[in-house]
Amino acid sequence: MTKKPNTTTLEHQSTDPWQQLKTFTRARIALGRVGSSLPTSEVLDFGLAHAMARDAVHLALDVDALEADINAQQFSTIKVKSMALDRASYLLRPDWGRRLHEQSLMRLQNLSQTKPIDFLIVVGDGLSSLAVARHVAPLLAEIRKLLPEDWHTGPVVITSQARVAIGDEIGQALNARMVAMLIGERPGLSSPDSLGIYLTFKPKLGLSDADRNCISNVRPEGLQYAAAAKKLVWLAKEAMRLKVTGVALKDESDAQEIGSQASLELPKA
Amino acid sequence: MASYNYIAGTHTYQFADLKEVLAKATPARSGDYLAGVAAETYAERMAARMCLAATPLKRFLEELIIPYEADEVTRLIVDTHDKQAFAEISHLTVGDFRDWLLSDIADSATLKRVAAGITPEMAAAVSKIMRNQDLILVAKKCHVITAFRNTIGLPGHISVRLQPNHPTDDMRGIAASMLDGLLYGAGDAVIGINPATDSLPALMDLYYMVDEVINQYEIPTQSCILTHVTNQIQLIERGAPVDLVFQSIAGTEKANKSFGIDIALLKEAQSAALSLNRGTVGNNVMYFETGQGSVLSANANFGVDQQTCEARAYAVARHLSPLLTNTVVGFIGPEYLYDGKQIIRAGLEDHFCGKLLGVPLGCDVCYTNHAEADQDDMDTLMTLLATAGLTFIMGIPGADDIMLNYQTTSFHDALYLRKVLGLKAAPEFEVWLKKMHIMDAQGNVQPITQAHHMLQNMPKHLLNTA
Numbered sequence: 001m002t003k004k005p006n007t008t009t010l011e012h013q014s015t016d017p018w019q020q021l022k023t024f025t026r027a028r029i030a031l032g033r034v035g036s037s038l039p040t041s042e043v044l045d046f047g048l049a050h051a052m053a054r055d056a057v058h059l060a061l062d063v064d065a066l067e068a069d070i071n072a073q074q075f076s077t078i079k080v081k082s083m084a085l086d087r088a089s090y091l092l093r094p095d096w097g098r099r100l101h102e103q104s105l106m107r108l109q110n111l112s113q114t115k116p117i118d119f120l121i122v123v124g125d126g127l128s129s130l131a132v133a134r135h136v137a138p139l140l141a142e143i144r145k146l147l148p149e150d151w152h153t154g155p156v157v158i159t160s161q162a163r164v165a166i167g168d169e170i171g172q173a174l175n176a177r178m179v180a181m182l183i184g185e186r187p188g189l190s191s192p193d194s195l196g197i198y199l200t201f202k203p204k205l206g207l208s209d210a211d212r213n214c215i216s217n218v219r220p221e222g223l224q225y226a227a228a229a230k231k232l233v234w235l236a237k238e239a240m241r242l243k244v245t246g247v248a249l250k251d252e253s254d255a256q257e258i259g260s261q262a263s264l265e266l267p268k269a
Numbered sequence: 270m271a272s273y274n275y276i277a278g279t280h281t282y283q284f285a286d287l288k289e290v291l292a293k294a295t296p297a298r299s300g301d302y303l304a305g306v307a308a309e310t311y312a313e314r315m316a317a318r319m320c321l322a323a324t325p326l327k328r329f330l331e332e333l334i335i336p337y338e339a340d341e342v343t344r345l346i347v348d349t350h351d352k353q354a355f356a357e358i359s360h361l362t363v364g365d366f367r368d369w370l371l372s373d374i375a376d377s378a379t380l381k382r383v384a385a386g387i388t389p390e391m392a393a394a395v396s397k398i399m400r401n402q403d404l405i406l407v408a409k410k411c412h413v414i415t416a417f418r419n420t421i422g423l424p425g426h427i428s429v430r431l432q433p434n435h436p437t438d439d440m441r442g443i444a445a446s447m448l449d450g451l452l453y454g455a456g457d458a459v460i461g462i463n464p465a466t467d468s469l470p471a472l473m474d475l476y477y478m479v480d481e482v483i484n485q486y487e488i489p490t491q492s493c494i495l496t497h498v499t500n501q502i503q504l505i506e507r508g509a510p511v512d513l514v515f516q517s518i519a520g521t522e523k524a525n526k527s528f529g530i531d532i533a534l535l536k537e538a539q540s541a542a543l544s545l546n547r548g549t550v551g552n553n554v555m556y557f558e559t560g561q562g563s564v565l566s567a568n569a570n571f572g573v574d575q576q577t578c579e580a581r582a583y584a585v586a587r588h589l590s591p592l593l594t595n596t597v598v599g600f601i602g603p604e605y606l607y608d609g610k611q612i613i614r615a616g617l618e619d620h621f622c623g624k625l626l627g628v629p630l631g632c633d634v635c636y637t638n639h640a641e642a643d644q645d646d647m648d649t650l651m652t653l654l655a656t657a658g659l660t661f662i663m664g665i666p667g668a669d670d671i672m673l674n675y676q677t678t679s680f681h682d683a684l685y686l687r688k689v690l691g692l693k694a695a696p697e698f699e700v701w702l703k704k705m706h707i708m709d710a711q712g713n714v715q716p717i718t719q720a721h722h723m724l725q726n727m728p729k730h731l732l733n734t735a
Contacts, residue, residue, distance in 0.1 A: 014716035018448065018724060021731065025435055025442030028667025028679075029449035036684035036714060038667075046644070046667060050676070053638035091603045091639055092299050127639050187638045188674030 124162025416551020
């Protein structure tokens with residue numbers, strides 16, 4: 001959180017005398033009032049939070065920097081693009097963000113695999129490049145520690161203008177047994193850099209969200225890297241055993257960490 | 270079948286059917302492009318409006334845009350159409366209907382009388398040839414008054430849904446936001462929580478918590494927990510203190526199926542809530558949420574534009590006599606409503622169509638961070654809607670919902686509207702605000718001091734700081 005400028009309360013301003021309740025929630029309570037309107041500091045604080053969320057959506061992912069970070073974690077990489085070639089078409093056409101650009105598809109199909117991929121990792125910018133830039137490399141470091149040694153991972157596929165379902169086509173093209181999609185979630189005012197993970201067994205075109213398991217709000221202020229990696233690898237091992245992901249695979253890795261799985265259906269990244 | 274065409278200069282624009290005319294006459298929005306039903310050129314859009322204006326209202330009873338056999342919402346619309354109410358306007362075309370609505374002949378009593386004769390498609394059609402000011406003027410004449418523990422929708426009033434969400438349903442967090450809202454004079458429409466959990470015992474705890482706060486301070490308002498209707502029916506059976514039953518609804522049977530509901534299930538829920546007999550001044554027990562684009566996102570639009578689908582949802586709502594219906598206008602994202610201009614237009618259309626059909630429409634004036642919109646757009650829309658007689662808006666601390674991750678309207682926003690437009694809270698609630706010294710004798714909501722009764726006697730969840 002950013003620090004607010006120090007302001008002294010003037011005669012025309014009114015501070016709400018229930019400031020102590022702020023310890024119970026991050027909601028913007030006890031903001032005070034000028035007349036019945038918001039004080040300047042609160043208007044500006046909100047504006048800054050919105051600006052950060054907007055930048056998270058619109059700043060392009062620095063793919064080269066990300067690739068270097070991922071390579072530093074001893075993962076090889078390959079870069080691909082979706083059918084949405086810029087941010088405007090990405091936002092207007094979710095269907096394009098779910099499909100590979102033709103040239104990218106051919107590149108993946110032409111990759112010669114020495115052995116089948118057990119656990120494919122795909123990274124997509126989604127709706128927050130900030131989340132991906134900040135959290136993917138440290139998360140991969142934690143995942144690396146927990147993955148079974150006999151699992152073949154293949155290259156990490158870095159995807160621009162990506163939505164969750166593009167992992168299905170990528171996984172199918174590489175003939176992967178399972179795909180973990182790491183993607184920037186829709187930013188909120190208080191969480192511009194939330195990373196989501198979607199695990200899908202036997203990925204192929206045409207699957208729905210009911211076929212995946214989701215781990216959301218991965219970031220230091222939410223679900224920590226180590227905990228997220230533990231949950232992901234637990235689910236992946238169960239998926240390998242049961243040969244399924246989605247509604248048929250219940251997350252029992254840690255009943256206490258379920259937290260913010262919203263019941264309301266939000267538009268997915 | 271009727272033919273729909275319009276000649277402009279040397280070009281003849283032809284439209285296959287009424288559904289295509291409606292879609293192509295719609296003001297531009299991203300969701301109709303995504304669906305592939307939008308006009309391809311500006312001129313084609315105007316040609317479609319010309320065709321629509323010349324179409325008799327009677328045609329809408331003959332040419333159903335989604336077949337009767339295929340869709341229970343269509344069947345509801347046809348089977349409940351009031352021919353006697355319709356008689357007064359049955360000779361009009363869509364263009365005439367706009368003129369009639371704007372004329373002084375169509376006063377509040379007349380509009381109330383004909384409402385049951387207007388189908389959602391007629392309302393949607395006329396809205397497409399109305400400017401924003403037309404949508405405001407006519408909506409303002411439509412008075413839809415409902416009641417449960419207070420009276421909602423009286424002319425000159427605007428109510429507020431207090432939405433004290435918390436990302437993990439923390440009782441103290443929810444109670445803190447509730448108290449914050451109440452001390453800002455919000456909460457007369459409903460205190461409605463979007464829970465993070467689906468667990469019935471946890472939902473039960475939420476019902477009891479809100480009910481205790483309402484009882485502790487003797488607030489003339491109602492509560493609602495926005496979980497699936499089947500959960501609410503089960504919780505009623507287990508003795509939960511349920512005031513209003515919530516459900517998201519849409520304008521086609523297939524879309525409603527994707528929500529896990531049909532009209533019979535809503536009726537069952539209404540009966541269950543009525544059986545508790547918890548209302549004091551009225552028996553409107555339902556609370557619905559809707560929004561343009563939900564039908565397409567469920568792949569259930571049948572080539573119908575998203576605004577007409579939305580109006581059809583109001584036929585479902587109307588059938589169940591809700592206390593409140595909320596169009597959550599900017600929540601769905603930019604692929605359906607791209608920017609502030611589209612969100613503002615959609616909000617005005619939804620409010621107009623709802624009110625014309627006799628539904629108590631409020632609006633979650635809102636946007637997500639990937640839409641081209643900001644708080645200035647929300648200011649514009651809330652001011653326009655409040656001018657049009659909007660039934661209620663959302664009240665969220667600082668307009669920032671930390672559970673659903675979107676921006677909406679705040680307690681401060683509601684006070685702004687009441688101050689600028691001279692609007693009041695529900696009368697029973699206003700009496701309470703004065704009794705609690707939150708509002709002064711002149712009707713101004715006042716800053717609260719540490720000595721205030723509600724701060725000295727906090728909800729018990731806030732006293733337990735362990």
